[in-house]
Amino acid sequence: MRDAAVLARETFAAESQDGLARQLPKIAAAFATLCDRASVDMAECTAVGFCYPGLTDPGCRRVVAAYGKYTDAPTLDLVAWGREYLALPVWVENDARVALLGEWQFGAGRGCDDLVMVTLGTGIGAVAMIEGRLRRGRHGQAGVLGGHFTVRLGGRRCRCGNIGCAETEASNAYLPAIAREWPGFAESRLAAEPVIDYATVFRLAGEGEACAVAIRTHSVQVWGAVIVNLIHAFDPVRVIVGGGVMASADTILPALRDYVSRHAHTPWGTVEVVASALGDDFALFGCEVLLRERMQPTGVSR
Ligand SMILES: [Zn+2]
Structure with missing residues (x-):
C-alpha cells in the first residue's frame, strides 16, 4: 500500500x-x-x-x-x-x-467519527470508535467482544468460557450445532445439505424452507441484539455491518434496520445501519x- x-x-x-x-x-x-x-x-x-x-x-x-x-x-x-x-x-x-479503520477513512464510515462495526462470519467481530478515536481499553478488549455478549441465559458454552454468547446463537462456527438442535431439523431439507452454513440457510430460507426460515429469523434477532447492545454502550451515529454472511445483505440489512429502529434507545434520532464497502x-x-x-x-x- x-x-x-x-x-x-x-x-x-x-x-x-x-x-x-x-x-x-x-x-x-x-x-x-x-x-x-x-x-x-x-x-x-x-x-x-x-x-x-x-x-x-x-x-x-x-x-x-x-x-x-x-x-x-x-x-x-x-x-x-x-x-x-x-x-x-x-x-x-x-x-x-x-476493518473499521479502513471503512472510516476509505469506505462506509467516511465523514463519520462515531462508528460501530460488526462483522458476521465464522464468528462475530465488533469494534467501536468514539469521536474519531478507536477504543482499545486497558487490556485491548474494549468493544471487540460483541460476539461474546450474553444473549441467552443457560445457552451453549462458548469457546471463550462464557455461556449463551451471541456467537453460540448465530455464527457459522456454531451453525451446525444450532441447526442440529433446532426443532424439526431432522425432517427438514436443511438436514440433507452437505454443508450447513449461512449461505445454505439463506438460500433455503429464500425458498421458504421452514427450519431455515426460523433459523434465519433467530439469527437476525441475535445480530440485532448485539448491535443494540453496542449502540447502548458506545453511542455511535452509524453502524457498519460486514463479514462473509453479508453476501445476503439484501435480506439482512432491512431486517437489522427494522430491529434497531424498534429496540435501540436513542432519543436523539436513528442510528444508520449500512453495509461495509471495502470487502476483502x-x-x-x-x-x-x-x-x-x-x-x-x-x-x-x-
Ligand atoms: Zn463467548
Whole structure:
C-alpha cells in the first residue's frame, strides 16, 4: 500500500491448524516478492501491519488470545521477527479494528467519527470508535467482544468460557450445532445439505424452507441484539455491518434496520445501519490507517 493505493497483493491458504510460526518464513518471502513486483525497494517501506482474528494487546505489539486459530500466535514475538527478517517495525491489531479503520477513512464510515462495526462470519467481530478515536481499553478488549455478549441465559458454552454468547446463537462456527438442535431439523431439507452454513440457510430460507426460515429469523434477532447492545454502550451515529454472511445483505440489512429502529434507545434520532464497502480489501486499507496512527501517536489525520 502507498497513499491508499494497492501496489501489489499476494494471498495464500491460512492453514491456521499448523500454527503461525510455520507461516512466518512464507510471509517474509511474500513480502520480498511483493516489493519486487511493485518495483519498491524494501528500504523504502515504512512498516508492516499484522491483522489478526483474535485479541491483541492495546499497544499493538502482540496477539493475546488465539481462540483456536494459530494457537501459537500468543507465544510469538512478531515485533522481533519483523526487526530480524524484514528490518521493519511491525504492528499487530485485531481484524475488526483494522476493518473499521479502513471503512472510516476509505469506505462506509467516511465523514463519520462515531462508528460501530460488526462483522458476521465464522464468528462475530465488533469494534467501536468514539469521536474519531478507536477504543482499545486497558487490556485491548474494549468493544471487540460483541460476539461474546450474553444473549441467552443457560445457552451453549462458548469457546471463550462464557455461556449463551451471541456467537453460540448465530455464527457459522456454531451453525451446525444450532441447526442440529433446532426443532424439526431432522425432517427438514436443511438436514440433507452437505454443508450447513449461512449461505445454505439463506438460500433455503429464500425458498421458504421452514427450519431455515426460523433459523434465519433467530439469527437476525441475535445480530440485532448485539448491535443494540453496542449502540447502548458506545453511542455511535452509524453502524457498519460486514463479514462473509453479508453476501445476503439484501435480506439482512432491512431486517437489522427494522430491529434497531424498534429496540435501540436513542432519543436523539436513528442510528444508520449500512453495509461495509471495502470487502476483502479491508485489511489493506485498514492497515495503512493503523500504521499512520501508530507511527504518529498524536493521532490520524482526518
Ligand atoms: Zn463467548
